[in-house]
Amino acid sequence: MPATAGGPLFLMARTGLELPVNPRNLKPLGLALAVGVALAACQKTEAPADTAAAPVAAAPVVDLATLKTPAISLQASDVDTNIAACQDFDGFVNSKWLAANPVPSDRTTWGPFVVLSERSLEIQQKLVENLAAQEGATGTAKLIGDVWATGMDEAAVNAAGIAPIQPMLDEIAALEGPEAIAAFIAASYAKGQGFVFGFGPSPDFKDSSVNIAYASQAGLGLPDRDYYFDEKHAAVREAYVAHIAKVLQLAGADEATATAQAADVMAFETRLAKVSASSEQLSRDVSLYYNPVSVADADALTPNFKWSAFFASQGLEAPAMFSLAQPDFHKEVSTMLADVPAATWQAYLRFQAVDGLSPFLSDAFAQENFNFYGKTLRGQAEQQPRWKRVLNTINGQMGEALGKEYVDVAFSPEAKARMQELVGNLSTALKARIENLEWMSPETKEQALVKWASFTPKIGYPDKWRDWSGLQTSRDSFVANLMAAGEFNHKFNLAKIGQPVDKTEWQMSPQTVNAYYNPLANEIVFPAAILQPPFFDLAADDAVNYGGIGAVIGHEMIHGYDDQGSRFDATGNFKNWWTEADMAGFQERTGRLVSQFNEYGYGDDMKVNGNLTLGENIADLGGLAVAYDALQKALENKRVAEIDGYGPNQRFFMNWATVWRVNYKPEELKVRLQTDPHAPARFRAMGAPSNLPAFADAFGCKEGDPMVRSGEAKVAIW
Template identity: 45%
Template sequence: MKRVLLSAAAALALTAAAGVFTFAHAAEAAATTTAAATDATKAARMGVWGFDLSGMDRAAKPGDDFVRFSTGKYLDQLTIPSDRASWGSFNALAELSNNRTKAIIETAAASAKPTGEAQQIGGLYKSFMDEAAVEKLDAKPLAGDLAAIKAAGTREAIAQLMGASQGRFGGAFFGSYIWQDAKAPTQYAVYTSQGGLGLPDRDYYLDAKFADKKTAYRAYVAKMLTMAGWANPEKAADSILALETEIAQASWTKVEQRDADKTYNPKSFAELETLAPGFPWQAWRKGASLTGTDRIIVGEPSAFTKIAAIYAKTPIETLQAWQAFHTVDQAAPYLSKRFVDANFDFQGKTMSGQPEQRARWKRGTGLVGNSLGEAVGKLYVTAYFPAESKAKMEKLVGDLLVAMKGRIEKLDWMSVETKARAQKKLSTFTVKIGYPDKWRDYSALKINPADLYGNVERVNAFNWAYEVNKLGKPVDRGEWGMFPQTVNAYYNPTMNEIVFPAAILQPPFFDPDADPAINYGGIGAVIGHEISHGFDDQGRKYDADGSLTDWWQPQDATKFEAQTKRLGAQYSAFEPLPGLHVNGDLTMGENIGDLGGILIALDAYHLSLGGKPAPVIDGLTGDQRFFLGFAQIWRSKYRDDAIKQQVVSDPHSPTYFRTYGTVQNVDAWYDAWGVKPGDKMYVKPEDRVRIW
């Protein structure tokens, strides 16, 4: 969404910092279906009427472990492929989207005389797939960037490189992005947030349970600097690790970064220099091409003060080595095999437990899909997104919005004044389905089929220039934050919009021919989840116009917060691995989204029946099928290191608990499955969390 160089985790963090709430964590591409499709670009249906009955474990009791009951046999038979850190429903669609992207690329590349976007798509893919050419170049593409770092002999020069890292390989102590101003959402603003870390989260530096990862990271830093020909790589690695550990100590936690009020701190650059005087902000500003604006919104003020002080006292040679390492680390996937393998050995094997590298063509299609996202998306929609799917989705969304309106009306804990404002906000939701109405123009982006490294840097520079060019212009309300081929969905509070890319509108989430109960339990819960984000612990802080402002009566906010604390305590008790607990505060917004989403979706399903009883299919009632459909979208497995990383750094709960933790707060689930006191999942009615 911002830069192709960002890892999945980093892209997710940047999206969260921008105030966008996604439905799922950034899943790696993987495949999982109940039956192999004969065409790799064709979605596989789930069972006869939309649910995989063969995957159930009917020996399990629904009230003891609903996940086991609904998907247990499937999970027993599920093996995570050797080139994956996780495997599940989202991965299946990501793989499907990747296969389709490959078909699009091959068609574009095979055109008689490819021009325009076809030439760009085919040329970028060719540059990645020409492994022999990349191997021959080895480390040579790094030479220019490393020379610039060696020539940056002052703190000002290094800060300028950090600012410029938005459009080239490299790192920054302070990241930046362009987004709608949270308190003036009709205009764009520059945001800046803490950075400087190479590991997924500050806990990896400070928590003893990650000591082995920290040690491995130090060895990785030394190895990459050695391969790049950097002087004294072992000493540099020690200095870099010590530096990043100091930055980690100064950094805000992921929970603190979730607070929309505390992370909104507009400053002039003069005020920023007063707040964090140890950092050359004017040089950074020049490097980032932000000299045309004097207003910047700071995310973590106290961390900025400390990190700037760290920068001021760190030796120049350490700062240069730090920048060199992050340049090589980011560039490694686009260099020769020895760099690719070293990068994967650490980032994949060590950090996520993934035994094998993904096939090169899959990495190549991912690069093209992210770099030329809407160019690929335009072709994706033409080939794979029928008009009837969009029409059925529009009806589903309409049903969910009506259901949410009804739930707000019936709330017994909310005052009339706050209800009226909540209804106003709901009535102004913008809904985007499938693809944007206007496609982005990539004609100014130069792609050279013989220059992979240069292509990726030009993509980054092109994307950053596109963002900076927004400043001073009206907000484009038609712009999308995800591509049509992205398997996800999101709520953007400053736009007050819910967005559903085409690629998620496939089984098991949505099947035009499936039983409606399954669709409402699947994509209906996704829709409800995004609607609920407008009213979760952070989304509720934005009004109908998308402005960050307090529109709640104080007593209503107090009651709301009391319920969210109870929800947080429930999730913090969950233990994905022995001694590893879900962070109920970090995952709060997503957990509220899941709970609100399933309730709204169930109400919408009931409304869709028009007063008629739901049919019984294969001995299952409509409500039972609804809950099975919900469980089906979350079935997946993780490697232990992957789950550890998610729990520490991801605002989404592990998928098992997105089913388990959600349904145990839903009264209708108890009724549907006859869950009684004594069942392991039973929660007393008075202890169930009731928000929306």
């Protein structure tokens, strides 16, 4: 998890439909743009923005028909009839489209999620341009307009160079000794700047009605701890060291000094990596995030970093308990404060500070940041145009404010009503499947149904919009605006610690193309931007919508019963509600699903990790089965004609595969296989259907066909 001054939100991030990709190429330190919490230092030059007293002026209507990026939808012309559905279902549905739609030069993947993101960005661009042009704007119109205007002023950003963060670098240069370094880290967090570890609020695992503080591992620049040790990542490590040296040179070091310091920084991060959990470990054992301790016990564990002083520096009373997650990591950081030379700490902190803010500094910094994180690490051919990068930044800093504008033009009441109906139908189908499970005892089944009854669906946008009063921005400096927003967001998050959980709050903005399940609230959330083709289409037949958004709804519901979600009860507490025999039966079935996905891959050196992706594979399998059941109920007593030669059951599965038509850059695919809890799209298109007899029936597949699993090879869980 990135070192950010915001809440972990780890569970939501690991149970979304698709991996949320940080527009900063996932570089730690600072702006966790995917969840809207950021670094900060305050330069306040304007009067407070009062959103209650000064509502945003009405935005112009955006004509969705004029968007340049065409939506993806199930089309008979895309089907490759030379490939048998029972042999290669992904190829049958998607191969023609994939061959005709390579990854654009400013992206690392191309498919429905990214296409809808592009369409969302086009709408947002029109909205923010209008807001920025308003004379005398107030409230969120002013906030959004200021960030847009200063972000788009490339000449001013280039003229400023590194000056906006020079005061921070001067502080780092003056650090001497463990106490001074620890004090700097704490003071930086008070401004919203996260170094070395992650810190923020999240519900208490044992009492999910109250937020507590969590401190967790962070501080690494590479995507996963294994990048520091595995021989297959040796070339990436070499490129990363060269990148560190280049960043330090841009920050003012001469070549020889930068080269020596880069080696020290890499050794520093490697030492952190040795005591860090891997992506797989964190994805498959959520308990690693929960280690409740008293502040006194935490101080004893990390004698060179006093948590009592840290809480005081944040303006917080020392809590009776907080979660010091991954305690061995924090213990090692404390040791490093004592035995790592101050000069090495300075080099590490200087690199982290500059690299984390490079995307928002002058072109030389932004380009170097992209060269490594975008081009080298993920295979992106060219940097996104400035307008997209600035919009991504706005989404990170004040995404919900922009989301309010977005839903006014891009999400109809009719769409929300239809979604509510679909959620109800899927919920009914899930209840029936739980009731009819043969392998589960009545005792466990009763608790599963209690959890089912307490699901909270959220559709489109929040019922209560966040108040941005007090955030101050100007037309003077892009970085200063981001720092002000970061501090504001940090304080907003700190205020949650020790307080009741706000169940109206969303962890994704309405314009985000994704969905998620939050086990600590037992809620399923569907932002407005995903409610478009191929997922959802008001004009489409039921088969298409149930195979698209219906399966998405089922997917998120099943996350409540996947290998990690099933460890939380109906109230969102971390509590076992299974009999011992039922848990053993569940684990036997999930183990066979792990084995299935371990067989998928791109040759022997690029295999899918069935354990890393288990939760998402459980959700796909169960969600698709539930959606199919709901479709059958919707089609009851109806005569439904074929469309383009395909019946409703075929179109159901075909649209499921359409959702997963994705091209990857090779480098991006390698990173995802190592770190992403979602399997590559091709295997999601085929994995769940191959376990469902309904798929074989729909396409006339026979035992022995690659898309048909039978006997012990077939997995049925929920």
